Amino acid sequence: MKKIVYLLFALVFIFPSLQAQDPCGGGDDRGGFGCSILSFFGAKDDGDEFNIPRVHAVDPNEISGPIGYDTAQWVSINDDLGYTIFYENDPAFATAPAQIVEIRMPVEPDLNIFSVRLGEFGFGYFNFEVPENTTFYQNRLDVVDSLNVLVDVTAGIDVVTKEVFWIFESIDPLTGLPPEDALTGFLPVNDTTTLYNDTIPKQGEGFVTFTIQPKNSLLTGDTVTTHASIIFDINAPLITNTWTNLVDAFGPVSQVDTVFQNGDDYRLVWSGIDDAGGVGIDYYDLYVAKDAEPFLLYESEIDTTDFAYPGVPGSTYAFYIRATDNVGNREAEKTEADPYVTITSSIKVSAKVILQGPYDGNTGLMRDLLRQSDLLPTSEPFTALGFTHVDGGGNEIVSATIFDTTGQNAIIDWVFLELRNRDQADSVVATRSALVQADGDIVDVDGQSAVAFEGKAIGEYYLAIRHRNHLGTRSADRVMLNGTPGSLIDFTDINFNTFGINAQVELAGVNALYAGNANHDSQINAVDKNSYWRVQNGQTFDYLIFTADFNMDGAVNAVDKNIYWRVNNSTSQQLD
Ligand SMILES: [Ca+2]
Ligand SMILES: [Ca+2]
Ligand SMILES: [Ca+2]
Ligand SMILES: [Ca+2]
Numbered sequence: 001m002k003k004i005v006y007l008l009f010a011l012v013f014i015f016p017s018l019q020a021q022d023p024c025g026g027g028d029d030r031g032g033f034g035c036s037i038l039s040f041f042g043a044k045d046d047g048d049e050f051n052i053p054r055v056h057a058v059d060p061n062e063i064s065g066p067i068g069y070d071t072a073q074w075v076s077i078n079d080d081l082g083y084t085i086f087y088e089n090d091p092a093f094a095t096a097p098a099q100i101v102e103i104r105m106p107v108e109p110d111l112n113i114f115s116v117r118l119g120e121f122g123f124g125y126f127n128f129e130v131p132e133n134t135t136f137y138q139n140r141l142d143v144v145d146s147l148n149v150l151v152d153v154t155a156g157i158d159v160v161t162k163e164v165f166w167i168f169e170s171i172d173p174l175t176g177l178p179p180e181d182a183l184t185g186f187l188p189v190n191d192t193t194t195l196y197n198d199t200i201p202k203q204g205e206g207f208v209t210f211t212i213q214p215k216n217s218l219l220t221g222d223t224v225t226t227h228a229s230i231i232f233d234i235n236a237p238l239i240t241n242t243w244t245n246l247v248d249a250f251g252p253v254s255q256v257d258t259v260f261q262n263g264d265d266y267r268l269v270w271s272g273i274d275d276a277g278g279v280g281i282d283y284y285d286l287y288v289a290k291d292a293e294p295f296l297l298y299e300s301e302i303d304t305t306d307f308a309y310p311g312v313p314g315s316t317y318a319f320y321i322r323a324t325d326n327v328g329n330r331e332a333e334k335t336e337a338d339p340y341v342t343i344t345s346s347i348k349v350s351a352k353v354i355l356q357g358p359y360d361g362n363t364g365l366m367r368d369l370l371r372q373s374d375l376l377p378t379s380e381p382f383t384a385l386g387f388t389h390v391d392g393g394g395n396e397i398v399s400a401t402i403f404d405t406t407g408q409n410a411i412i413d414w415v416f417l418e419l420r421n422r423d424q425a426d427s428v429v430a431t432r433s434a435l436v437q438a439d440g441d442i443v444d445v446d447g448q449s450a451v452a453f454e455g456k457a458i459g460e461y462y463l464a465i466r467h468r469n470h471l472g473t474r475s476a477d478r479v480m481l482n483g484t485p486g487s488l489i490d491f492t493d494i495n496f497n498t499f500g501i502n503a504q505v506e507l508a509g510v511n512a513l514y515a516g517n518a519n520h521d522s523q524i525n526a527v528d529k530n531s532y533w534r535v536q537n538g539q540t541f542d543y544l545i546f547t548a549d550f551n552m553d554g555a556v557n558a559v560d561k562n563i564y565w566r567v568n569n570s571t572s573q574q575l576d
Contacts, residue, residue, distance in 0.1 A: 060088030060190075060205050063105075063228050065243035069326045074279040076327035077218055077249040080211040081111075082119070085240065087230045089187045089204040097185030098232045099170040099178060103208055104163045105228040110247075115213035116157050116164050123168070123187055123206030128153075143186065144173050151186045155208070166208045187232075220249045221277045250275035251331045252323040254284060256338040259319065260458070260482060265308035272305070272323040272331075279326040289318045289337065311457065347458050348450040349417060349432075350485035352440040353465050354492045354507070357515035357551040357564055358412055361508045365438040368410040369553045371403050375543050380433030382416050384544055385468055385520065390418075392454060393431030402447030408439040411447055413467070413552060419453060420462035422478050425499070426576045428464075430456055440492050450485035458482050462499075463489055464575060468520050469547045470513035471573040473503040500574025515550040516565040522573040524565065533561050 065083045068075045075081060085105065089098045107113040118134045120127060125146065130137055136156035143151060150171040157164055170186045172179045179185065190204025214224050225244045229237035254272030274280050286307055288298040295318075299307065302321075311317055318337035324330045358366040370376050380396040383389060403411055415436045421427040434442050434451045442465070444451045463479050466472030476497035479489050490496055492510045504511035516524040518532030533548035536556040541549065548556045550564035 060086045060090070061230050061238045061240055062086045063226055063240040063243050065226060066245055068245050069279055072246045073244065074248055074327050075214070075224075075245045076329050077214050077216060077247050078329065079327070080115075080117075080213055081224070081245065082209065082211045083226055083243065084207050084209045085228045085230070086205065086207045087232075087238075088202070088206075089189050089232060091189050091192050091204070093235075094189045094204075094232065096182050097170075097189065098187040099185035100231075100233050101166075101168045101187060101206065102231040103166040103228055104161075104231075104237075105165070105210075105226060107157075107162045107164060107212070108225055110215055110218055110222060110224045111226070112213050112215045113157060113159060113162055113164075115211075117211045118155050118164075119209035119211060121153075121155075121166065121206070121208040123151075124203040125201050140171070147186050147188075148184055149173065149179060149186050164210055164212075168206070214247050218247045218249055220247065220275050222247045222249070246279075248275070248279040248325060248327045248329055250278065251329040252278070252281050252325050253331055254281075254321050254323040256319050256321060266311045266317060266458075267306060267308050268319055268321075269306045270321050272321070274323075274325045278329075281323050282326040282328075283324055285322045285324070287320050287322065287334070291315050292318075295320065295335075295337075346452050346454045347456050347481040347483060348452055348485040349419075349434075349442070349463065349481060349489065350450040350487070351417070351442045351463060351465065351489040352492050353415065353436060353442060354440050354510055354512035355413065355436070355467060355470050355515065355552070356505050356507065356512040356568075357470065357549075357560075358553075359507060359510075359512055364510075365408055366412045366436075366440070367551075367553065368406075368412045368438050370413060370543070371411055373554045374403070375541065375554050376403055376411065376413065377543055381414055381468060381544055382433055385547070387416055387431075387466070387468075387520070388428075389431045389433075390428050391430040391456075393433060396433040396445050398435070398445045398447065402435070402445075405447060408437065409441070409448065410438045411435045411443075412438050415442055416466040416468075416472075417442070417451060418464035418466065418474070419456065419481070420464060420474065422460040422462070425462045425474070429461070453481075456481075465491060465513070466520070466575070467513055469518050469550055470515050471503075471517050471522075471524065471571060472575045473498045473500075473513060473573075474575055475499070498574065499576065502571075503574035505568070514568045514571050516568040516571070517573070518548040518550075518565075520547070522575065524568045524571045526569075529561060529565055529569075533565060537561075 063083055063085045066075050066081050085103055087101060118130050118137050120129050122128055126143060139153050141151040141153060150173050152169045152171055155166040170179055188203045190202050223244055223246055225242050227242040228240045231237045252272050252274040254270055256268055256270045258269045259266055272281050283301040283303045285297055286299045286302060287295040289295040320334045320338050322331045355366055360367055378398050378400050383394050413436055415434055417432045417434050418428045419430040421429050430453050432451055432453060434444060436442050442451060443449060460478040460480055462475050464472055464474035476499045480486055494506060494511050505514050516528055518528040536546045536548045541554050546556050548560055550560040
């Protein structure tokens with residue numbers, strides 16, 4: 001995301017034949033360009049030796065520092081700030097080469113003088129490297145072939161005056177003393193004809209570089225400034241411009257706000273904020289722990305505040321994110337998930353259905369006569385009746401006390417739920433035995449909660465509802481199922497789309513499952529009457545056997561046959 005852009009300028013360069021010191025400071029290690037000058041644009045990095053701007057001075061005798069972030073030139077309190085001081089033997093003032101050039105840079109109180117490190121420097125065609133971590137530098141440079149002088153360089157930190165300094169002195173190679181000839185010196189008067197062509201080094205220009213760190217006591221919004229003075233021979237000091245940066249001292253904070261299932265992915269939504277007055281958040285890193293294993297970096301440098309994570313069904317995930325601001329200050333490390341994002345893989349079904357047999361259009365409720373007569377079993381009946389349970393369904397047991405509830409929430413019977421594959425609706429991926437209340441609410445074994453499917457992934461499914469003597473149905477569309485009950489899946493709503501044609505019977509404004517299917521197959525036909533109703537008719541009722549009690553009043557008699565079976569005879573179940 002952060003690209004450091006730097007340009008290498010290869011220079012035409014003539015090596016002096018007498019090289020007491022290598023004018024390139026030990027040779028070229030940057031790609032074979034000889035004594036190249038590095039130009040650097042963009043200054044956000046830390047500790048990199050390239051992190052010294054070399055934007056060419058339009059007006060030499062200038063200091064140039066980190067470009068930083070945005071127009072305020074934000075930098076991090078943790079950055080090594082790189083600077084270049086340019087100097088020029090200005091033809092507007094000078095008529096002779098400079099013999100001595102002294103550069104002094106007062107270290108402002110916001111900067112840590114002990115962090116100063118000297119960098120490369122140069123003048124004219126020459127460019128000299130300085131070893132890493134240099135705080136004091138002294139050398140005699142041999143440029144006799146080109147300039148007829150040696151140059152003594154001394155640079156370092158003056159902790160008394162709180163300055164960084166560089167002194168360049170021309171030395172006559174014959175006498176070892178300063179040249180007597182006023183027209184001999186290491187820095188000629190600059191050549192005005194090449195003034196605006198930066199691809200050609202200027203004989204009359206030079207530069208020095210260094211890095212320095214902000215003091216660690218600084219706060220966000222503090223400024224750091226630098227300027228330097230340059231003295232040519234015995235002239236008055238030239239004062240450079242002042243270079244200013246704003247400091248961001250602290251990292252941001254962030255947290256995951258919500259996690260929900262979206263298709264096959266967990267969709268995470270988070271938020272974050274930089275420290276007060278800070279430079280703002282650049283990006284986020286996402287860490288994920290699967291099944292209580294350690295957190296691992298999953299995705300770095302996310303520049304949005306949401307992310308789709310591909311979870312595997314049946315696994316548990318925890319997430320946290322870490323933010324980084326625009327100058328690279330990172331949020332503190334986290335060791336735990338943001339507490340509310342640990343997600344399980346159980347999902348809840350909140351659905352509603354009406355059974356035609358017990359439905360009373362006057363009250364809008366289903367009659368609970370089986371409950372009132374203590375005829376409802378406390379164990380799920382479907383296994384015994386020959387239904388096939390899948391993936392964890394079956395053997396549901398309830399406390400008999402849940403049958404004490406009366407009124408609209410009274411339990412009127414058991415129902416059979418199927419979750420079907422989102423991409424293949426005829427594939428049952430899980431089943432559950434559940435209960436249905438008088439008002440149609442389908443509830444779990446506690447008699448009141450949405451139905452939980454344990455170990456199933458949050459996501460989209462088709463939902464089917466079946467009953468021991470009514471025709472089943474399923475949703476025509478996929479329904480979203482989450483770890484918490486979502487919006488009601490209301491099969492009683494005449495606008496709810498069910499699979500097939502006339503899958504339910506409409507009863508004065510509500511849809512209901514067709515009654516009359518005593519053998520819970522896919523048809524209401526003569527078999528239901530002849531093999532079930534006729535055998536059970538008038539006998540003493542038994543819940544698990546007497547499935548021809550279509551109106552669920554606890555008796556199998558002519559009402560079941562005439563009012564329900566006969567009317568619905570020849571109806572086919574719309575359930576693939
Ligand atoms: Ca910040
Ligand atoms: Ca209810
Ligand atoms: Ca049947
Ligand atoms: Ca009956």
